[in-house]
Amino acid sequence: MRCPHCSSTVTTKRSDRTAHGYHRFLCRECGRGFNERTGSVLNRLQVPSDIVFLVVLWRLWFKLSLRDLAEILLLPGLVSSHEAVRDWEAKLVPLLTDTLRQCRSGACRTNGSAHRMQA
Structure with a gap:
């Protein structure tokens, strides 16, 4: 998955998930974590x-x-x-x-x- 912060494709899928069950990722280039909703209009919602x-x-x-x-x-x-x-x-x-x-x-x-x- 592409990093929404630096647009790198060098990312690692983490074993844990968010509270709503979304996959978490870690960018190897910028070191920032993100999930499937990061950078979308639904990013900060508390509802699935x-x-x-x-x-x-x-x-x-x-x-x-x-x-x-x-x-x-x-x-x-x-x-x-x-x-x-x-x-x-x-x-x-x-x-x-x-x-x-x-x-x-x-x-x-x-x-x-x-x-x-x-x-």
């Missing part, structure tokens, strides 16, 4: 990425209110405010729309596989 994407998609598909989504997150025990849901939406909706526009124009298919959003 898959749940954040699911909540944002529910907001877009089902037109749920911010407070309703915050209450739904309480069911599995995730404490979050409606302001956090709004921040997630503000960060992820532009990325989602850009990726969807690329797919509609046919630019997202490379070598027969779908384009992955970098988040």
Whole structure:
């Protein structure tokens, strides 16, 4: 994996993981540690990425209110405010729309596989 700090490809995968289960890496050139989310818009979130994407998609598909989504997150025990849901939406909706526009124009298919959003 490429180091987000110095762009080096000389990295080592560490044996431990973050609290959310993301792999940790160590750059051999700059000596800095990072994980799979470092340098992305989801870097400092206290909630796993898959749940954040699911909540944002529910907001877009089902037109749920911010407070309703915050209450739904309480069911599995995730404490979050409606302001956090709004921040997630503000960060992820532009990325989602850009990726969807690329797919509609046919630019997202490379070598027969779908384009992955970098988040």
